[in-house]
Amino acid sequence: MESKLIPLIFAVIFCIPIKTKAQQINKPNIIIILTDDQGYGDVGFNGNRQLKTPNLDRLAANGTIFTNGYASYAVCGPSRAGLITGRYQDRFGYSRNPLFAPKDSTTGLPLNEETLAEALKKGGYKNMAIGKWHLGAHASQRPLKRGFDEFFGFLSGGHKYLPEQLTRNDISEVNSQFDAYNTKLLKNNTRVDETAYLTDAFSREAVNFVEENHKKPFFLYLAYNAPHAPLQATEKYLSRHPTIKNKDRKTYAAMVSAVDDGVGLLLDKLEELHIEKNTIVFFLSDNGGNESKGAYNGVLRKGKGSLHEGGIRVPFAVQWPGKIPKGIKYENPIIALDIFATAIAQANVSSKNTIHGKDLIPYLNADKKEAPHEELYWKMYDKQSYAVRKNNLKFIKNNKGEIGIYDLSKDLSEKNALKDSSTQKELKRLYSKWDSLNIKPMFDGLRQNKAYNLKHPDRFKNVEKY
Numbered sequence: 001m002e003s004k005l006i007p008l009i010f011a012v013i014f015c016i017p018i019k020t021k022a023q024q025i026n027k028p029n030i031i032i033i034l035t036d037d038q039g040y041g042d043v044g045f046n047g048n049r050q051l052k053t054p055n056l057d058r059l060a061a062n063g064t065i066f067t068n069g070y071a072s073y074a075v076c077g078p079s080r081a082g083l084i085t086g087r088y089q090d091r092f093g094y095s096r097n098p099l100f101a102p103k104d105s106t107t108g109l110p111l112n113e114e115t116l117a118e119a120l121k122k123g124g125y126k127n128m129a130i131g132k133w134h135l136g137a138h139a140s141q142r143p144l145k146r147g148f149d150e151f152f153g154f155l156s157g158g159h160k161y162l163p164e165q166l167t168r169n170d171i172s173e174v175n176s177q178f179d180a181y182n183t184k185l186l187k188n189n190t191r192v193d194e195t196a197y198l199t200d201a202f203s204r205e206a207v208n209f210v211e212e213n214h215k216k217p218f219f220l221y222l223a224y225n226a227p228h229a230p231l232q233a234t235e236k237y238l239s240r241h242p243t244i245k246n247k248d249r250k251t252y253a254a255m256v257s258a259v260d261d262g263v264g265l266l267l268d269k270l271e272e273l274h275i276e277k278n279t280i281v282f283f284l285s286d287n288g289g290n291e292s293k294g295a296y297n298g299v300l301r302k303g304k305g306s307l308h309e310g311g312i313r314v315p316f317a318v319q320w321p322g323k324i325p326k327g328i329k330y331e332n333p334i335i336a337l338d339i340f341a342t343a344i345a346q347a348n349v350s351s352k353n354t355i356h357g358k359d360l361i362p363y364l365n366a367d368k369k370e371a372p373h374e375e376l377y378w379k380m381y382d383k384q385s386y387a388v389r390k391n392n393l394k395f396i397k398n399n400k401g402e403i404g405i406y407d408l409s410k411d412l413s414e415k416n417a418l419k420d421s422s423t424q425k426e427l428k429r430l431y432s433k434w435d436s437l438n439i440k441p442m443f444d445g446l447r448q449n450k451a452y453n454l455k456h457p458d459r460f461k462n463v464e465k466y
Contacts, residue, residue: 027123027217028320029279030116030343031266034083034221035259035315036076036132036228039289041298042256043315048296050244051253055264059283060317061327064364068333068408069316070376071287074305076157077134077445079286079336080223084115084135086340086355088377090438095381096445099452100137100156100180102171102463107443108136109146114352116340117147120219123349128209129153131202131223137171137180139464144188148221152187152205156180157446159225161198161232161255170465177449181230189466197234199226199255203262207269214273217347222266227255229293234258252294277321280346282339285314301414307378307387307396308414324364332371333389334360377434381441388431393418395427 040046044053045060072082073089081094089095092110101107109115117127128150129143134157136142143151159181160166168174168183170191184191185201194201206222233254240257244250263283270276288311289295290304297303300310316334318324337357344351345359358372371391379386383399392409396402404417405424444452453459 026278027125027347028323029214029217029275030120030125030219030347031279031281032083032221032223032339033263033266033281033283034080034131034223035256035283035285036223036225037287037290037293037295037304038227038256038285038315039291039295039297039303040285040300040310040313040315041296042227042252042289045317046298046315048298051256051296052240053256053260055260055267056283056315056317059263059267059281059319062321063281063317063319063326064324065329066316066318066334067329067331069284069314070312070333070335071285071314072336073378074287074307074311074380076132076228076286080132080134081109081113083286083336083339084109084117084221085113085353086116086337086344086351086357087113087353088337088356088438090379090381090435091356093439093442095379095438095441096443096447097157098134098136099444099446099449100174100177101452101456101459102137102139102155102174103459104443104456105136105138105140108138108141110442111140112353115146115148116343117143117219117221119147119340119344119349119351120217120347121147123217123347125217125219125347126213127219127221128205128213129221129223130205130209132157132159132225132228133223139466142189150188150209152185153202153223154180154183154185154225156183158228158230159183159198160230161226162234163194163196163198166194172463172465174463175460177446186466191466197258199224199258199262203258203265206262207265210266210269210273210275214275219343224259224262226259227252227293227295229290231255231293237261246294248294249296250294277323280318280320280323280343282316282318284316284336284339286336288312288314299413307380307385307398309394309408309412312378312387318360318364320361324361330364332363332373333376334358334372335376338372375430375434377431379435379438382445382447386431386435388427388434390427390430393423393427395424395431 073079077097231251237254297310301308341357
């Protein structure tokens with residue numbers, strides 16, 4: 001007993017601070033850079049030579065590219081719910097793109113789901129969300145109520161990019177679902193007048209947050225809405241693509257270029273502050289690209305809204321200099337849910353709920369030789385569509401009743417369905433077992449917009465101004 005007391009007495013007498021076990025751990029900063037509807041083929045590190053992304057390529061070159069990196073859903077809202085909780089969103093009924101319903105506390109992320117920000121807060125992290133939220137517009141569901149200390153962005157599923165078009169002072173002036181695209185931005189709980197192109201504004205706020213909080217562990221969730229529609233860009237970025245003749249493609253490329261500039265500013269700031277080696281930076285898209293709006297998914301079949309590869313396989317990379325391999329491609333399938341698991345493992349905090357992702361660091365460093373996941377699953381309730389991937393085999397049923405098994409190692413474009421009844425039976429069995437733990441959608445989504453309005457005629461009446 002005396003041997004334990006002597007150092008303590010000595011420290012008290014000479015005013016030497018005693019570090020707790022938690023303080024001795026060098027917790028890494030966590031940054032998630034999320035784009036919206038960016039195609040698998042729309043980054044240089046996946047082979048695109050038309051659309052230049054030097055800073056995203058720099059991030060990828062500094063770390064690891066996931067060639068089989070997936071979103072957990074084929075459209076925005078549910079995908080983001082999976083990412084921010086580390087859980088398959090169907091487990092808690094987040095199976096639809098949520099409506100903009102600021103008076104409805106049930107439309108959005110359930111309050112019993114723990115966000116990554118809430119988990120990291122237990123480890124002393126300072127947290128900020130920037131950009132697109134899309135996890136509920138009710139006061140109880142907003143970022144500052146879900147573990148974030150700061151917020152700069154908007155609540156709906158999309159937004160105008162040009163500041164002169166932000167004509168709604170607050171949500172009390174919103175009259176319809178997509179009218180929310182016109183609101184002024186929120187800084188915490190206050191509406192602000194923004195003068196910059198939206199993507200540039202988000203990048204600016206991200207750099208400022210890092211500058212102001214780099215002396216303690218932080219979590220930055222930088223959720224760009226680019227290159228999601230409406231397709232809008234400034235001449236600064238449009239002029240970089242003089243050879244692209246298709247108007248939508250050119251504007252889309254310009255929007256991605258704006259994101260890339262912002263990523264460059266953020267990476268520069270990490271290096272300037274000498275914290276790049278203590279910061280994990282993830283980059284990914286929330287779902288596949290919308291090819292009707294200028295995106296390119298490479299050889300992958302279909303795009304946003306589909307459970308074929310073009311709808312769920314996304315550009316995905318991570319850097320953590322000195323801690324994970326540099327300049328390699330990781331071929332085993334991983335999913336956006338793994339980001340939560342990786343972050344809390346490295347921050348040495350626990351999760352409230354059972355999470356479905358895996359800490360990727362031991363796999364990237366080859367401490368674990370096996371693949372992180374035996375199977376991965378996707379479900380789109382309203383489309384009666386689902387998919388399961390086991391090793392290189394993927395089973396998919398779409399809303400037209402088409403059933404196919406594809407060997408993705410030989411048929412990445414999913415052109416030739418295999419005739420293998422025994423494998424089909426096994427994959428269907430695995431899916432049914434997984435699906436038995438899911439619940440039905442907890443709220444109406446975009447497809448039910450008209451029906452929701454009929455049930456809630458006061459949806460946009462007497463809404464609070466903030």
